[in-house]
Each structure stands twice: as structure tokens, then as C-alpha cells.
Amino acid sequence: MTYTATTNPTGSAAESVPDSPDTTQADSASASPALAPVPDGITLAGVVKRYGGSRAALDVPHLGIPAGSFTVVVGPSGCGKSTGLRVIAGLETADAGRVVIDGADVTGLPAGERGVAMVFQDFALYPQMTVERNISFGLRLAARHDRRHGPSRDEIESRVAEVCARLGLSDLRRRLPRQLSGGERQRVGLARAIVRRPAVLLLDEPLSSLDAQLRQRARAELVRLHRELGNTVVLVTHDQLEALSMGTNLVVMNRGRVVQTGPPEQVYRYPADTFVATFLGSPPMNLHAVTPSDPGPVLTGPGLAARLPEGPRPGPVLLGWRPADGLVEPADGLTEPADGPAAPADHGVVLRGVADVVEFTGDGTVVTCVSPGEDTPWAVSLPGRDRVPAVGDPVRVRVPAERVHLFDPDSGRRLDERTAGAVEH
Numbered sequence: 012m013t014y015t016a017t018t019n020p021t022g023s024a025a026e027s028v029p030d031s032p033d034t035t036q037a038d039s040a041s042a043s044p045a046l047a048p049v050p051d052g053i054t055l056a057g058v059v060k061r062y063g064g065s066r067a068a069l070d071v072p073h074l075g076i077p078a079g080s081f082t083v084v085v086g087p088s089g090c091g092k093s094t095g096l097r098v099i100a101g102l103e104t105a106d107a108g109r110v111v112i113d114g115a116d117v118t119g120l121p122a123g124e125r126g127v128a129m130v131f132q133d134f135a136l137y138p139q140m141t142v143e144r145n146i147s148f149g150l151r152l153a154a155r156h157d158r159r160h161g162p163s164r165d166e167i168e169s170r171v172a173e174v175c176a177r178l179g180l181s182d183l184r185r186r187l188p189r190q191l192s193g194g195e196r197q198r199v200g201l202a203r204a205i206v207r208r209p210a211v212l213l214l215d216e217p218l219s220s221l222d223a224q225l226r227q228r229a230r231a232e233l234v235r236l237h238r239e240l241g242n243t244v245v246l247v248t249h250d251q252l253e254a255l256s257m258g259t260n261l262v263v264m265n266r267g268r269v270v271q272t273g274p275p276e277q278v279y280r281y282p283a284d285t286f287v288a289t290f291l292g293s294p295p296m297n298l299h300a301v302t303p304s305d306p307g308p309v310l311t312g313p314g315l316a317a318r319l320p321e322g323p324r325p326g327p328v329l330l331g332w333r334p335a336d337g338l339v340e341p342a343d344g345l346t347e348p349a350d351g352p353a354a355p356a357d358h359g360v361v362l363r364g365v366a367d368v369v370e371f372t373g374d375g376t377v378v379t380c381v382s383p384g385e386d387t388p389w390a391v392s393l394p395g396r397d398r399v400p401a402v403g404d405p406v407r408v409r410v411p412a413e414r415v416h417l418f419d420p421d422s423g424r425r426l427d428e429r430t431a432g433a434v435e436h
């Protein structure tokens with residue numbers, strides 16, 4: 012079962028909260044830590060938000076965020092992620108459509124009455140309060156509003172101590188925000204939201220100022236917290252590692268629209284179109300324009316020949332494969348025609364090129380290759396200590412047929428039916 016924080020309808024500040032209007036709204040939104048059941052999660056229906064440009068910043072016919080999910084919203088800069096989150100929080104008013112939380116239409120409700128907590132990219136801390144008081148603010152407010160059911164002084168203290176320990180803030184409790192680094196302030200912002208154990212927690216790039224090590228730790232803390240509370244978390248990021256590793260549910264956005272949703276692994280394995288295919292994954296998926304040979308079920312392109320179990324294709328397609336799915340084979344002494352390799356006897360793809368750039372990544376090596384007659388380079392990742400080609404070496408790569416993705420060259424859409432989740436076009 013999942014829970015929502017009971018809202019504080021008045022949102023009245025029992026303590027002065029200058030200089031931080033967003034925070035005031037977010038704090039008042041879930042001042043009370045009392046919990047109530049959330050059966051339905053969050054639904055956006057026909058939501059459109061324009062800021063004046065010709066294209067809507069957000070245009071979402073339907074999006075369901077399951078209750079209790081850890082949903083990560085990912086997409087390139089300016090695709091509408093923050094706008095979507097702010098519309099859910101009530102900090103932005105949509106031009107059309109409805110927002111439903113916990114089965115209740117909250118479209119017309121102010122942020123303070125929606126039962127959500129939000130952590131902002133810019134932290135929005137109260138400058139005159141210590142770390143400790145910033146973190147405990149919402150709990151203290153709840154205690155004052157409801158002396159019988161609100162948290163006791165001891166409970167507030169122990170919860171603040173616990174969250175400080177979790178996020179490495181214990182030694183900084185008496186400092187003011189101006190005495191903290193950007194990453195430390197970000198952790199305080201996060202601590203202030205999670206200490207209230209909100210049923211709906213909205214996080215806008217909450218880890219962007221953290222260094223790699225702290226980021227890893229904060230990621231793990233957020234995932235653990237979600238597991239413990241079973242609350243609904245919506246996290247916005249443009250970091251695809253965060254997108255793939257943290258969530259139970261992924262929402263990929265592009266140009267104001269949701270392009271694919273589903274469990275991260277499925278979205279990664281079966282991207283709905285070439286945008287999702289190339290946005291998720293580093294290095295991105297390789298795409299090759301190929302045409303069917305005549306006769307037979309063989310597809311060819313510059314430096315590439317493929318034999319796929321799907322059988323003959325009527326026209327050109329885009330053939331995709333992930334750099335980590337390519338197996339480098341010895342290329343010495345090959346006697347293939349200059350314009351490309353012979354079609355493999357078994358199902359699969361064979362590529363031929365020359366190593367152009369060789370990058371050591373720590374865990375392995377990425378080799379970027381060029382094929383004769385092809386302008387766009389392609390990349391293959393070699394794990395561990397595999398024998399690495401040098402720049403200028405011939406490279407031959409085989410890709411198993413089951414790791415091949417086919418897309419329509421005009422629409423960019425995936426051609427098979429294995430796509431996960433809802434897809435919008």
C-alpha cells in the first residue's frame with residue numbers, strides 16, 4: 012500500500028519564511044507527515060502548456076504514473092520535463108487538461124493543497140535557518156498545526172538525525188546555507204523533502220550539483236527510501252544513467268511530448284523509435300541505412316551485410332545495434348570485396364571498417380570506426396582487457412540477430428512489435 016501526506020489546506024506559515032516562494036508552497040504542501048492511502052498514482056489527461064512559442068512546452072494527451080512507482084522522466088534539455096513536474100505540483104497552471112492525484116482532480120487546487128513535496132534544482136533553502144532547522148521546518152510546522160497527531164519534538168530530532176546521517180550532513184547541522192557548497196545545499200534540499208516521508212515526492216534534477224561519489228550515494232539513498240516508504244516518486248533528469256538505474260518506470264520525453272514509457276530495461280531493449288534508441292545508451296545506438304538484396308533475405312549497406320530471421324523486406328530500413336552488442340572478430344587476411352563484407356551464413360550482421368578513434372573508458376574501450384562509402388562512423392564497445400585495435404587497423408564486427416533493431420527510415424518508428432509501454436506519436 013502507498014500513502015499520501017495529508018495536506019495542510021491553509022498553508023499558513025507558523026514561522027516566517029522569506030526569500031523562498033517556491034519552498035513555501037512546497038513545504039506547506041506536505042507540512043503534516045500524517046499518511047493516508049493513495050490508490051491511483053498520478054494521471055495527466057490532455058495537458059497542454061504554452062509559454063507563447065509556436066510549439067507547446069508540454070503536450071501530453073495521457074500519462075499515468077503508477078502509485079508506488081519510482082518514475083524517472085528523462086529527455087533532452089528544454090523538452091518539457093520541469094514544466095511537467097511543476098504542472099503536477101501546481102506551481103505552473105496548464106492551459107488545458109487535468110491533473111489527477113490519488114483519484115482526485117487537483118487541476119484547480121493550489122500547490123499547498125495537492126499533497127506533494129517537491130525538491131528543486133536550485134535547492135530553495137531558507138537562508139537564515141541552519142541546516143538542521145531547514146530540514147526540520149516542515150515537521151515543526153506540522154507539529155504546530157496538529158499538536159495531538161503531529162510529530163513530537165523527540166521524533167523530529169530523531170528523524171532529522173537519521174536523514175542527516177543518511178545524506179552525510181551530520182557535521183553540517185549548525186551551518187547556514189551560505190556556509191555550504193552547492194552539493195551540500197542540494198543534499199539539504201533533498202533531506203528537507205524526504206524527512207517528511209511524503210507520499211508523492213517530486214524531484215527536479217536533485218542530484219545535478221553532486222560530485223560522482225556523492226551522486227552515487229544519494230542515488231542509492233533515494234532508491235532505498237522509496238523501497239522503505241513505498242511512496243510515489245517522480246524524478247526529472249537528463250542523465251541517462253540516473254534514468255536507467257534508479258526508476259521502476261521510465262518516461263522518455265522529446266519536444267514537449269511523451270515518446271515512450273515502461274520499465275527502464277524494456278525501454279532500453281526495445282526503443283519505440285530512433286529518438287529513444289539514440290538518446291538512451293552511451294555511446295548511442297549505431298544506425299545504418301540498409302536495403303534488401305535482390306534476391307533473398309539479405310540487407311546490405313556500406314560496409315555491412317545482414318541476414319535476419321524476419322525474412323525479406325520490401326524496401327530500405329534503418330538497422331540499429333548497440334555498441335556493447337557488437338563482437339569484434341579478427342579482421343586480418345580477410346578477402347572481402349572493398350564495398351563490404353559478404354553476407355553471413357547464419358543469422359546476424361557483419362560490419363567491416365577501420366578503427367578511427369580508440370577511447371579507454373576504465374571498464375573497457377570504445378572503438379569508433381568508419382566504413383568505406385559511409386559518412387557516419389559507428390562505435391563498438393570492448394569490455395575489460397579484450398584485445399584492442401589500434402587506430403588505422405581493420406575491424407570486423409558481428410552482431411547477433413536478436414540484438415538488431417529495425418526502424419522505418421521515414422517515421423523512425425520501430426518495425427517490430429516488441430516495444431514496451433505506451434508510445435505516442
Ligand SMILES: Nc1ncnc2c1ncn2[C@@H]1O[C@H](COP(=O)(O)OP(=O)(O)OP(=O)(O)O)[C@@H](O)[C@H]1O
Pocket residue numbers: 062068086087088089090091092093094095249
Ligand atoms: N517561464 C517560462 N517562460 C517561457 N518559456 C519557458 C518558461 N519555462 C520554460 N520555458 C520553455 O519551455 C520549454 C520546456 O522547458 P522545461 O524547463 O520544462 O524543459 P526541461 O526539459 O526541464 O529542460 P532542462 O533539462 O534544460 O531543465 C523550453 O523551451 C523552455 O525554454
